[in-house]
Amino acid sequence: MKASIQYKAGRFLFYWFYRIFGLRIEGVENVPREGGVIIAPNHRSNYDPPLVGCGVASRPIYFLAKKGLFINKAVSWILRSVCAIPVDTDNPGIKTMRVFIDLLKEGKAVMVFPEGQRSKTNEFLPPYPGVGYLSIRTKVPVVPVLITGTHESMLKHFLRKKPLALKFGSLVYPGYDKPTNENAKELTEKIMERIKGLA
Numbered sequence: 274m275k276a277s278i279q280y281k282a283g284r285f286l287f288y289w290f291y292r293i294f295g296l297r298i299e300g301v302e303n304v305p306r307e308g309g310v311i312i313a314p315n316h317r318s319n320y321d322p323p324l325v326g327c328g329v330a331s332r333p334i335y336f337l338a339k340k341g342l343f344i345n346k347a348v349s350w351i352l353r354s355v356c357a358i359p360v361d362t363d364n365p366g367i368k369t370m371r372v373f374i375d376l377l378k379e380g381k382a383v384m385v386f387p388e389g390q391r392s393k394t395n396e397f398l399p400p401y402p403g404v405g406y407l408s409i410r411t412k413v414p415v416v417p418v419l420i421t422g423t424h425e426s427m428l429k430h431f432l433r434k435k436p437l438a439l440k441f442g443s444l445v446y447p448g449y450d451k452p453t454n455e456n457a458k459e460l461t462e463k464i465m466e467r468i469k470g471l472a
Contacts, residue, residue, distance in 0.1 A: 280333050281356030290436065298328045300441035304349035306331045309377035309413035310444075312426035313404050315397060315468050325384055325418060326355065328439045335376055336384040337369065370403070377411040379390040387465050397469060405460030408445075409452040417442040417464050419471035440471045 288296075304310065312334055322336040330336050343349040350357070360369050376383050383405065384395035387400035399420050408415050422437035449456045 274390050277333075277354060280356060283351075283355040284327050284330070287323045288388040291324060291327060295437050296324075297436065297438040299439070301328060301439075303443055304329050304331060304416050305414070305444075306383070307380065309380050309411055310382045311377070311404060311408055311413060311415045312382055312384045312418060312467070313387050313415050313464050314384065314418035314420050316388050316391050317395060317420060318391065320423050321386075321420055322384060323355070324420065324423060325439065329382075332382055333382050334382045370407070374411055377407065377413050387461055387468070396467070400461045402454065402457040402461045404464055405457035406452045408460060409447040409449045409457060412447060414444040414446050415464050416444060417467035417471065426429045442467050442471050463471055
């Protein structure tokens with residue numbers, strides 16, 4: 274899918290903003306240029322979605338955003354133009370999963386955090402099985418992504434005292450015909466280990 278002009282403009286601005294603060298990107302060639310794919314990063318900050326999005330120039334990446342951020346038509350237009358999907362993130366439920374399934378079946382790239390929430394300690398959290406379920410259910414691969422540094426202040430990055438980096442790993446394929454609680458959990462844990470292995 275081709276990115277809209279608005280998405281390209283937003284990505285360009287975010288990319289150079291983060292570059293000012295020393296952003297390094299590795300392995301982005303592991304992201305397929307077409308076809309459904311799940312981008313699965315660790316989660317440390319509200320800045321993680323735009324950071325990952327600006328790191329991938331080849332295609333737009335859809336991600337969830339709190340519906341409370343869509344406060345007016347102007348903000349809603351901006352968020353939707355960069356592929357943000359408004360949801361009740363406190364109670365995501367089946368509807369959210371359905372949105373992801375539909376997007377993946379349409380051949381789009383979606384960002385899903387295996388941990389399901391931000392880590393406030395900079396430690397990896399136990400993953401939820403959602404990423405594994407989606408991968409098996411839609412038969413699409415997963416790109417594990419390690420985000421480094423978003424829990425630190427931007428001043429430390431600007432002064433190059435702390436790294437700000439994205440590292441994209443090799444594809445993880447589902448390997449199962451139908452999702453179950455067991456294989457969804459097993460695949461998600463495998464993806465999480467791949468993320469940790471990028472450190």
